[in-house]
Amino acid sequence: MKVLLHTCCAPCLIYPWEEFKKEGHEVTSFFYNPNIQPYTEYEKRRGCLESFCEKNAIKLIEGSYDIDRWFQDVVFREGVRCSICYKMRLTEAAKVARKGKFDYFSTTLLVSPHQKHNLVRELGEAIGERYNIPFLYRDFRLGYKRSVTESRTLGMYRQQYCGCVYSERERYHPRRKRK
Numbered sequence: 001m002k003v004l005l006h007t008c009c010a011p012c013l014i015y016p017w018e019e020f021k022k023e024g025h026e027v028t029s030f031f032y033n034p035n036i037q038p039y040t041e042y043e044k045r046r047g048c049l050e051s052f053c054e055k056n057a058i059k060l061i062e063g064s065y066d067i068d069r070w071f072q073d074v075v076f077r078e079g080v081r082c083s084i085c086y087k088m089r090l091t092e093a094a095k096v097a098r099k100g101k102f103d104y105f106s107t108t109l110l111v112s113p114h115q116k117h118n119l120v121r122e123l124g125e126a127i128g129e130r131y132n133i134p135f136l137y138r139d140f141r142l143g144y145k146r147s148v149t150e151s152r153t154l155g156m157y158r159q160q161y162c163g164c165v166y167s168e169r170e171r172y173h174p175r176r177k178r179k
Contacts, residue, residue, distance in 0.1 A: 011151035012108035015143030032063030104136035
């Protein structure tokens, strides 16, 4: 089976890629993350992913860095920004998967215990139904620690926040965390 795996970063790709490979799936990584700011951060994450994919013979598709669209969708809706962001990225993954004649699509967002796991799953399944491409759900949080350890061993760039300016603010200015 061919799986298009929306990939937020190389460290989060490690475990899902290994698991899907064990199951006999052919995995293509899809890097579409217009939420990542600033652009230098985006480039660090993209470069690390390209390197990992090249070393492991993983096909990589890069989506556009559509930051203007991301801001248009999120600004003044910061309280639900994660939902909007997940939906944007998963919708694009579903479209690419369908156009590329993949059997399934999934996401590495299911690795991190810091993401809103149930929301990612719900959106993925709904978007899959809408675009007639099945969302391949797995609870990859079981491999989070392994991904962290392996990425450190490999000397990978490890980001300190989810990607957007709001998560960066929350990471570095904890007194301003949203309630």
